[in-house]
Amino acid sequence: MNIFATLKTRIEAVIGALIAEGLLPHGLDTSKVSAEPPREASHGDVATNAAMVLAKPAGKPPKELAALLVERLKKVPDVTEASVAGPGFINLKLADEIWRSGLRDVLAAGSSYGDSTAGKGEKINVEYVSANPTGPMHVGHARGAVVGDALARLLAKAGFAVTKEYYINDAGGQVDHVARALRARYLQALGKITEDNVQGLLARKEIMYGGDYLVPVATALVARDGDKWAASTDEKVWIPPLRDFTVAYMMKMVKEDLAALGVQHDIFSSEKALVDAGKVDNALKFLADSGLTYTGLLEPPKGKAPDDWEPRPQLLFKATDFGDEVDRPVKKSDGSWTYFAGDIAYHKDKVDRGFNNLVNVWGADHGGYVKRVQAALKALTDNKGALDVQLCQMVRVLNNGEPVKMSKRAGTFVTLRDLIDEVGKDVVRFIMLTRKNDAPLDFDYAKVMEKSRENPVFYVQYAHARGRSVFRHAKEMFPTADLSDAGLAKADLARLTDPDEIGVLRALANWPRTIEGAALVHEPHRLATYMYDLAAQFHGLWNKGNDATELRFLQAGDQSVSCARLALVRGVGLVIASGLAVFGVEPVEEMR
RNA sequence: GCGCCCGUAGCUCAAUUGGAUAGAGCAUCUGACUACGAAUCAGAAGGCUGGAGGUUCGAGUCCUUCCGGGCGCGCCA
Numbered sequence: 001m002n003i004f005a006t007l008k009t010r011i012e013a014v015i016g017a018l019i020a021e022g023l024l025p026h027g028l029d030t031s032k033v034s035a036e037p038p039r040e041a042s043h044g045d046v047a048t049n050a051a052m053v054l055a056k057p058a059g060k061p062p063k064e065l066a067a068l069l070v071e072r073l074k075k076v077p078d079v080t081e082a083s084v085a086g087p088g089f090i091n092l093k094l095a096d097e098i099w100r101s102g103l104r105d106v107l108a109a110g111s112s113y114g115d116s117t118a119g120k121g122e123k124i125n126v127e128y129v130s131a132n133p134t135g136p137m138h139v140g141h142a143r144g145a146v147v148g149d150a151l152a153r154l155l156a157k158a159g160f161a162v163t164k165e166y167y168i169n170d171a172g173g174q175v176d177h178v179a180r181a182l183r184a185r186y187l188q189a190l191g192k193i194t195e196d197n198v199q200g201l202l203a204r205k206e207i208m209y210g211g212d213y214l215v216p217v218a219t220a221l222v223a224r225d226g227d228k229w230a231a232s233t234d235e236k237v238w239i240p241p242l243r244d245f246t247v248a249y250m251m252k253m254v255k256e257d258l259a260a261l262g263v264q265h266d267i268f269s270s271e272k273a274l275v276d277a278g279k280v281d282n283a284l285k286f287l288a289d290s291g292l293t294y295t296g297l298l299e300p301p302k303g304k305a306p307d308d309w310e311p312r313p314q315l316l317f318k319a320t321d322f323g324d325e326v327d328r329p330v331k332k333s334d335g336s337w338t339y340f341a342g343d344i345a346y347h348k349d350k351v352d353r354g355f356n357n358l359v360n361v362w363g364a365d366h367g368g369y370v371k372r373v374q375a376a377l378k379a380l381t382d383n384k385g386a387l388d389v390q391l392c393q394m395v396r397v398l399n400n401g402e403p404v405k406m407s408k409r410a411g412t413f414v415t416l417r418d419l420i421d422e423v424g425k426d427v428v429r430f431i432m433l434t435r436k437n438d439a440p441l442d443f444d445y446a447k448v449m450e451k452s453r454e455n456p457v458f459y460v461q462y463a464h465a466r467g468r469s470v471f472r473h474a475k476e477m478f479p480t481a482d483l484s485d486a487g488l489a490k491a492d493l494a495r496l497t498d499p500d501e502i503g504v505l506r507a508l509a510n511w512p513r514t515i516e517g518a519a520l521v522h523e524p525h526r527l528a529t530y531m532y533d534l535a536a537q538f539h540g541l542w543n544k545g546n547d548a549t550e551l552r553f554l555q556a557g558d559q560s561v562s563c564a565r566l567a568l569v570r571g572v573g574l575v576i577a578s579g580l581a582v583f584g585v586e587p588v589e590e591m592r
Numbered sequence: 593g594c595g596c597c598c599g600u601a602g603c604u605c606a607a608u609u610g611g612a613u614a615g616a617g618c619a620u621c622u623g624a625c626u627a628c629g630a631a632u633c634a635g636a637a638g639g640c641u642g643g644a645g646g647u648u649c650g651a652g653u654c655c656u657u658c659c660g661g662g663c664g665c666g667c668c669a
Contacts, residue, residue, distance in 0.1 A: 036608055039615080049611065052649060062649065086612045087649055132669065172669050271669095298666050302593050314667065325595060325665095332667040339669050367596050368664035391597070393662080435605075438597060440662080442604080451631045454604095454617060462631065473628050510608085517608060529606060533616080543633035547624070554628050591631070 002512035008035035014072045044091035051088040062088030099505035100493040106571040107489040114515045119160030126152040128361035130167040133250035134178045137257045137416040139395045146432040148361040149263045150524040153582045158519030164265045170247045171271040179243040181209040185218035217249050257416050262584045283345035292318045322375035344376045358387045392437045398444040426585040430457040434528045456532050463535035464587045467573040491563035500541045531579045538572050
């Protein structure tokens with residue numbers, strides 16, 4: 001248990017004692033009582049709002065209640081000072097020893113420090129990337145991939161049973177379009193048509209794909225099937241095999257790209273497989289049986305009616321019963337299922353697999369789609385299921401402030417591979433996690449490689465590398481000392497007395513609650529801020545040793561103090577490393 | 593026209609989920625290197641949190657409304 005949770009239970013015990021003595025009413029709800037580090041360090045180590053949230057139900061003015069609590073809190077173990085401040089906050093000061101014992105906890109837990117049981121082992125499904133198998137992955141996919149992957153790792157660290165999932169949209173018209181484009185490249189590869197012919201074909205409205213990336217696919221198809229698909233002009237003959245071929249090829253590319261990013265999914269779910277298994281029909285029958293679908297007409301969108309609008313009866317899902325703006329079509333007017341119908345089936349499938357807690361990571365252009373899927377999930381689970389959709393805003397790729405639009409490799413948009421080639425996997429991952437995902441992000445090649453405080457990746461990695469460097473020196477200086485985590489835990493930590501040293505220990509004690517908080521609200525980027533701040537404190541302490549040499553971590557004549565400080569350095573390194581692990585980033589041993 | 597997201601220092605962004613005097617970096621100004629790597633650090637200055645109402649002990653955060661920006665808006669996926 002972390003220090004703040006410990007203090008909270010002790011505060012609750014004090015309240016309980018006051019209730020038992022009849023000084024506070026029975027049945028007092030303490031669920032809103034908090035024990036948090038105050039923003040302002042001068043306010044002490046822990047602040048509680050107990051007096052303020054309990055004042056009304058207890059029928060006492062906040063200040064009076066606070067005074068009562070303060071008297072008792074002063075006697076609580078590890079509390080050295082308690083005082084009332086502002087409107088009724090109670091500020092506690094703790095003995096330095098509690099922070100030192102926190103450091104021992106870090107060393108004992110190692111890389112699992114900060115792990116939480118908040119998730120109670122509950123199953124949660126995180127679906128992310130889910131890029132259509134129609135072409136190479138681009139920057140936008142990269143952001144979704146990193147955010148989803150880090151969120152999944154974060155939730156796992158916070159005690160959830162996480163499944164990482166990818167939904168392959170391999171059933172709709174998009175993949176047919178790619179098949180048509182592939183056919184053009186295929187005929188070209190066979191020498192039957194020229195590049196000009198290809199461009200002519202690709203310019204046709206129904207063929208929206210066909211970048212150069214299809215050329216090797218066509219070559220591979222020729223290698224496998226020869227000219228088997230060249231003769232027939234009937235799409236029905238060649239679309240299915242070409243579609244399957246390209247989907248398989250594209251998914252292989254997608255998986256390679258994701259592997260290069262260090263992203264791995266547990267499950268790949270196929271839309272086509274859902275359709276073929278009849279799950280769409282089943283899901284919609286389920287809704288129909290619940291009386292949640294009907295055949296009706298939709299109003300045209302207000303203020304922006306399409307020119308060719310004409311009302312047509314369609315099968316609609318009663319999304320408005322579950323908080324959506326309008327009812328949503330599940331069948332096209334030709335009677336075939338809409339994409340939404342497939343998505344209903346897919347989410348039903350997730351529910352049937354035991355997930356009531358779902359997270360989807362989507363691009364911001366799908367924002368308009370959120371409510372209807374949430375409505376569908378509520379309908380499918382009798383309002384029990386929860387779906388959180390994390391929307392990722394655009395990434396602007398820049399180089400020294402100049403927009404980069406084209407890929408060097410693919411010649412069209414900036415691909416995920418471009419990013420990795422340019423700056424490396426770890427930098428891509430970290431930078432993608434420095435902003436909350438619903439805010440646009442600038443990704444500047446030059447800036448993210450800069451070696452300065454401006455660049456959070458560098459700054460955090462530098463702190464880690466500096467710590468490792470201290471240990472390299474320590475091994476020479478104290479060749480017989482036990483510098484393992486277990487050995488350092490036995491160091492005389494009472495030698496850590498400088499306010500800035502204690503300050504770093506306080507920061508380490510905040511790691512577990514940072515993890516829990518970030519996991520609960522699905523915001524992995526919070527860890528980036530934490531790591532940056534911890535790095536800043538560490539660099540500050542380091543530099544203090546430049547002037548005050550007695551504060552340097554290593555003191556040649558004093559192994560005892562050196563080991564205490566090495567324990568601190570190691571604690572910082574462990575926490576940074578465990579934060580980077582959530583981000584899927586390797587901590588570096590030294591900067592080069 | 594409707595819906596969703598966003599609006600915080602000159603710039604780029606935080607802010608413990610409703611907590612106290614809203615914090616960092618950059619830029620500006622002032623300092624610290626015969627170094628456990630100064631690739632860093634210490635300090636100064638910078639704010640009516642887009643505007644106006646409301647909810648309460650307490651609002652950047654929640655509600656209403658307006659202004660400004662982004663995304664989306666029947667049978668595309």
